[in-house]
Amino acid sequence: MNELKLAVLGSRGAGKSALTVRFLTRRFIGEYASNSECIYTKHLCLDGRQMNLEIYDPCSQPRQGKLSLTDELHWADGFVIVYDISDRASFAFAKALLYRIRDSHLTACKRVVESAVFLVGNKQDLCHMREVGWDEGQKLAMDNKCQFCELSAAEHCQEVMTMFTKVLRTIITNFKVKEKRRPSGSKSMAKLINNMFGKRRKSV
């Protein structure tokens, strides 16, 4: 059984709860309590694999503007970064979040890794009030090597499902790559024994 941890981040009111609840229940609920953070859990089957998913939906009120994110970066396997296309400030906040995630990968891995990050321009139904262009979102995502889409949590159920599914698949792919890079305990031990006794045998 796989355990996947996803953090949904973004500025206050960008639609983090709306997206999360849409994915988990397929429903759009107009208003959400924004004074408490939540970790939602869901058991799901993806590509024939059973997994336990945890989604962290923070309360952005008291921590708005603070980008330490240390706990989230350690906890999460992937991120959905949400901004509101009708709110330029939320785009600036999303950009700062992406830079913070990228910097943490740089220090952790000494190189940029293909991370499980999805940049989402939410509230596409409000495109008559648009303040952030589609191409700006696309460019920011390309610059930070993450996936991108615009959608509306209010109106696009299927797009929301697809976006979450893609980020979960990326997390699983990253897990597989990490597994391949790290030799398993038994293989390392076999190599060690072989190095020690193999060499001795040669010298006899």
Ligand SMILES: Nc1nc2c(ncn2[C@@H]2O[C@H](COP(=O)(O)OP(=O)(O)OP(=O)(O)O)[C@@H](O)[C@H]2O)c(=O)[nH]1
């Ligand atoms: N028109 C429109 N409104 C949306 C959409 N998604 C969310 N909203 C509304 O935007 C407001 C904020 O949504 P939330 O999901 O609470 O946003 P949040 O990012 O979780 O906000 P905090 O919990 O305060 O950080 C609510 O009134 C939602 O109904 C959308 O796709 N379109």
